[in-house]
Amino acid sequence: MSSKLIDGKAASARVLAEVAADVAVLKGAGIEPALAVVLVGDDPASHVYVRNKVLRANEVGIRSLEYRLGADASAEAVLEVVAGLNADASVNGILVQLPLPAHIDETRVLQAIDPAKDVDGFHSENVGGLSQGRPVLTPCTPAGCMRLLRDTLGDLSGKHAVVVGRSNIVGKPMAALLLAANCSVTVLHSRSVKPEKLCGQADIVVAAVGRPRMIGADWIKPGAVVIDVGINRIDEDGRSRLVGDVDFDAVLPVASAITPVPGGVGPMTIALLMQNTVTAARQQHGLTAQE
Numbered sequence: 001m002s003s004k005l006i007d008g009k010a011a012s013a014r015v016l017a018e019v020a021a022d023v024a025v026l027k028g029a030g031i032e033p034a035l036a037v038v039l040v041g042d043d044p045a046s047h048v049y050v051r052n053k054v055l056r057a058n059e060v061g062i063r064s065l066e067y068r069l070g071a072d073a074s075a076e077a078v079l080e081v082v083a084g085l086n087a088d089a090s091v092n093g094i095l096v097q098l099p100l101p102a103h104i105d106e107t108r109v110l111q112a113i114d115p116a117k118d119v120d121g122f123h124s125e126n127v128g129g130l131s132q133g134r135p136v137l138t139p140c141t142p143a144g145c146m147r148l149l150r151d152t153l154g155d156l157s158g159k160h161a162v163v164v165g166r167s168n169i170v171g172k173p174m175a176a177l178l179l180a181a182n183c184s185v186t187v188l189h190s191r192s193v194k195p196e197k198l199c200g201q202a203d204i205v206v207a208a209v210g211r212p213r214m215i216g217a218d219w220i221k222p223g224a225v226v227i228d229v230g231i232n233r234i235d236e237d238g239r240s241r242l243v244g245d246v247d248f249d250a251v252l253p254v255a256s257a258i259t260p261v262p263g264g265v266g267p268m269t270i271a272l273l274m275q276n277t278v279t280a281a282r283q284q285h286g287l288t289a290q291e
């Protein structure tokens with residue numbers, strides 16, 4: 001049964017090794033890729049994520065800069081940090097950790113990031129480019145899911161993919177990437193009628209709804225490949241644990257392959273962030289993928 005597990009930690013280690021080799025080549029050409037992470041407020045989960053990003057960056061030789069602002073920081077203060085990073089030619093990638101405190105307009109901040117340094121792929125210039133099939137910086141979580149799917153299935157052409165969830169950060173870009181890979185794509189959401197019936201036709205299921213164990217065995221066609229993006233912290237049997245949007249124990253016997261939580265999509269998200277930072281650095285120096 002364990003061969004059914006899609007090991008996101010191992011896959012992310014492979015991506016990070018490729019990135020480290022690319023960084024070494026860039027350093028040989030006198031370029032040190034740099035990633036700036038902006039964290040506003042004191043959400044404990046965000047602090048853990050940012051610390052992990054900085055650790056991974058340092059492991060692959062990417063210089064990291066951290067900017068921390070208090071929970072009561074004004075939108076103008078955040079925009080000022082972003083403007084400074086846009087103007088700094090030694091900074092190749094900018095990531096503003098989400099969610100921002102409620103009083104700050106997220107769209108306004110994300111749109112202020114130079115699209116060439118937008119390693120999250122959230123600026124409308126990059127969102128539009130993804131939908132048009134232009135080679136742009138692509139959101140890290142969906143890009144990580146695509147890498148896991150290609151490692152598992154190879155060519156995805158003609159597969160029926162169902163994406164559960166329609167967020168701007170996962171569901172929508174995921175659907176765009178699957179379409180670009182020649183899948184037939186269905187996107188399900190809270191208003192979908194009999195979603196389990198539609199999902200039950202899928203060769204590939206990507207779950208990104210943020211509801212613990214919502215997707216049970218009755219949603220999954222035997223032999224489907226299941227990618228679980230959900231990271232939900234729940235209290236169970238008196239202790240706190242992480243579970244996905246998929247009922248892992250129930251779906252494991254039905255699927256041909258499935259990602260665990262933790263150890264699935266999460267580590268890939270960070271690995272793809274490092275890859276995007278190297279891509280951004282190359283493009284800013286006028287280099288192609290081979291140089």
Ligand SMILES: Nc1nc(=O)c2c([nH]1)NC[C@@H]1CN(c3ccc(C(=O)N[C@@H](CCC(=O)O)C(=O)O)cc3)C=[N+]21
Nearest residue numbers: 049095096097098099120140262263264266267269270
């Ligand atoms: N601008 C922005 N970009 C992001 O990419 C972004 C963000 N904001 N805000 C928060 C979410 C969440 N996110 C995760 C990254 C890695 C893990 C990860 O590595 N998880 C591990 C461990 C989880 C744990 O133990 O807490 C795992 O799933 O195995 C999880 C979640 C990136 N996000």
